[in-house]
Amino acid sequence: MPIRVNLLAEAKSAEEMRRRDPVKLAIYIGVLLVVISLVVSSSLQLEAFIAKSDLAKVQAAIASQTSEYQQVLNSQNKIADARKKLDALQKLTDTRFLQGNLLNALQQATTPGVQLTRIRLDQSYFSVPGTASVTNSGNLVILGRPTMTTEKIMMSLDARDSSANPGDQVNKFKDIIANQSYFKSFLNKTNGIQLVSLSPPQNGSDGKPYVLFSLECAFPELTR
Numbered sequence: 001m002p003i004r005v006n007l008l009a010e011a012k013s014a015e016e017m018r019r020r021d022p023v024k025l026a027i028y029i030g031v032l033l034v035v036i037s038l039v040v041s042s043s044l045q046l047e048a049f050i051a052k053s054d055l056a057k058v059q060a061a062i063a064s065q066t067s068e069y070q071q072v073l074n075s076q077n078k079i080a081d082a083r084k085k086l087d088a089l090q091k092l093t094d095t096r097f098l099q100g101n102l103l104n105a106l107q108q109a110t111t112p113g114v115q116l117t118r119i120r121l122d123q124s125y126f127s128v129p130g131t132a133s134v135t136n137s138g139n140l141v142i143l144g145r146p147t148m149t150t151e152k153i154m155m156s157l158d159a160r161d162s163s164a165n166p167g168d169q170v171n172k173f174k175d176i177i178a179n180q181s182y183f184k185s186f187l188n189k190t191n192g193i194q195l196v197s198l199s200p201p202q203n204g205s206d207g208k209p210y211v212l213f214s215l216e217c218a219f220p221e222l223t224r
Contacts, residue, residue: 113163
């Protein structure tokens with residue numbers, strides 16, 4: 001009976017052992033895991049790129065809205081400043097000193113024997129700088145204070161008393177001025193009119209005696 005000998009059996013056995021080698025299997029698994037991780041990483045990078053693109057679009061939209069909002073705030077500030085100026089002009093118009101009314105009141109305050117020789121009106125103004133409107137960290141507009149101007153008016157009346165007894169009409173003229181409706185309403189309630197000078201009697205070119213006197217009328221200070 002013939003005996004068959006397989007000369008390749010040993011090589012096949014070695015090949016099968018190499019195929020079943022756990023180290024080689026581990027390498028294959030490792031390579032597979034690396035490939036999977038690369039795929040996952042690429043996917044995450046793609047998602048991150050898309051997210052950054054969306055974020056940039058949102059930020060651009062927010063910046064656009066912020067710019068428009070700032071423009072609105074600037075417009076509101078300009079409108080507020082214009083309104084303040086208009087209000088100040090209106091107040092100035094409503095409270096301005098009218099010299100025509102003053103002269104009309106003086107015509108109604110007369111005393112026999114007393115003649116006005118000079119009227120002097122001093123008007124002085126003192127300004128306090130205002131502050132500008134500002135926007136705080138909460139985007140709230142804090143209105144500034146407008147420039148304030150204080151008006152001070154002082155009127156001096158120089159007159160001549162040539163009545164029968166020069167000097168007797170001085171206080172009467174002062175009282176008539178103080179009680180005239182216009183001056184009673186506008187002069188200071190305390191020391192609104194004062195006698196500041198009174199000359200001794202003297203004779204005029206016609207030989208008639210007279211005295212010269214001066215009254216000072218103070219109006220209340222007005223702040224606009």
